[in-house]
């Protein structure tokens with residue numbers, strides 16, 4: 001932990017109902033790579049229906065944190081409960097069931113290069129929502145593509161798309177299976193302000209339309225402003241501060257100010 | 262006492278130097294030993310990694326449902342991508358072999374043995390090994406690069422969160438496709454080789470295809486054929502295993518994609534030759 005103590009920020013909870021059960025409960029999470037600690041002691045709750053933004057410098061372990069939630073990485077210590085179930089204790093079947101409820105937008109988009117946009121969207125649909133008819137699958141694919149404004153990219157290959165289009169397609173691929181929790185890893189990084197705003201809007205749309213709870217990792221303050229109900233900042237593998245966007249903007253802490261310059 | 266003062270005065274000045282020297286030589290020593298044990302332990306770790314990978318591969322092969330669609334797609338890919346290359350190499354192999362052996366056989370007055378001799382060397386050795394080496398380059402590196410880039414760009418993780426087992430979807434299908442398709446490609450190469458050989462025989466002579474063909478095959482016993490075919494399945498398995506292993510275990514960062522593809526080719530080619538040697542030894546032992 002750094003010696004600079006973050007100033008205490010006012011209780012962020014008029015916005016979100018505290019009696020609300022957390023959908024994700026991370027307690028004392030630890031993770032290191034080759035003796036190099038990345039997450040030292042992280043405890044975070046995500047409450048039902050909220051958009052939680054996580055800020056932090058590059059390399060502060062934000063991606064590692066959300067990968068631990070879906071057990072793409074195994075933590076070294078601590079516990080993670082999602083919908084009351086401890087992720088570390090789940091067997092293969094349980095883990096697979098849990099992952100069906102969580103949408104994960106990867107930092108790199110992670111579109112399947114060898115498949116068209118349509119096949120990319122059909123892939124999770126066929127595997128997660130078993131029992132859909134071909135017609136339902138096709139309708140669903142077109143519906144989400146229209147939501148992200150890219151219905152005409154249906155038969156393109158990912159390599160034919162621009163960076164922003166790819167981000168939007170991966171967003172479409174994530175929401176196509178109606179997840180209950182969304183984990184966005186830097187949804188707007190590398191995009192122009194207009195496209196970023198559109199993505200932020202999409203994130204809010206998803207939250208309202210599908211009543212999802214989301215964790216949004218970002219460096220983009222505009223995106224945080226547009227989407228955040230609550231913000232947590234990570235530093236040196238621990239939670240540095242927590243508050244609303246107003247708290248952060250008013251803060252005099254040098255690290256926070258450098259983000260909100 | 263006075264006699265000793267200079268020594269006592271010198272000690273604080275010398276001591277740090279002694280310490281530095283020992284420290285320096287100690288670190289040099291330890292660096293060297295570290296390097297040596299490092300290479301050795303890395304080798305052991307690699308062996309452990311590969312064994313674990315094979316274990317997982319076998320387990321996934323026999324559990325859960327099989328990804329037929331992806332399997333057939335991979336079979337098609339392997340076949341269609343290598344077909345042109347194998348046709349040309351196979352034909353040239355047969356042609357060259359014929360042209361080269363002809364003068365020797367003429368000297369011995371044994372030109373009539375030409376088709377049989379070419380067929381035996383093609384089917385027993387040249388066809389399998391050369392086709393496998395070409396496939397190690399084409400198929401092995403393709404798998405290494407494809408899976409490697411999927412790993413680096415988080416596509417494998419994306420599959421995992423879409424409740425798809427990437428080991429089953431990507432690795433098992435590719436491994437089995439290579440194991441099945443490479444023997445077929447070898448048979449095809451053998452056939453092209455015999456065609457090429459017939460063309461070669463016709464440069465200086467005049468044989469009908471049916472005569473050439475029947476002469477070629479009359480000299481091939483089942484006993485020549487069986488071990489040659491069996492070993493090609495092992496070649497296929499080796500190429501599939503190395504390609505998927507290198508790709509699936511690529512590191513982080515784009516440069517590891519190139520590394521995965523490259524080391525897949527090198528290792529697969531080497532292992533094809535080693536497997537061939539072992540296969541020849543075993544066949545020899547069983548035959549004698």
Ligand SMILES: Nc1ncnc2c1ncn2[C@@H]1O[C@H](COP(=O)(O)OP(=O)(O)OP(=O)(O)O)[C@@H](O)[C@H]1O
Pocket residue numbers: 033038056057058059060061062063064065107513
């Ligand atoms: N699979 C892994 N193996 C080894 N080290 C890793 C792995 N994943 C992450 N790291 C290391 O963990 C640290 C945190 O990485 P992470 O990707 O979580 O950062 P981040 O906060 O998401 O940064 P960015 O904003 O740049 O995406 C980095 O130093 C990275 O090198």
Ligand SMILES: [Mg+2]
Pocket residue numbers: 062063064107185
């Ligand atoms: Mg990241």
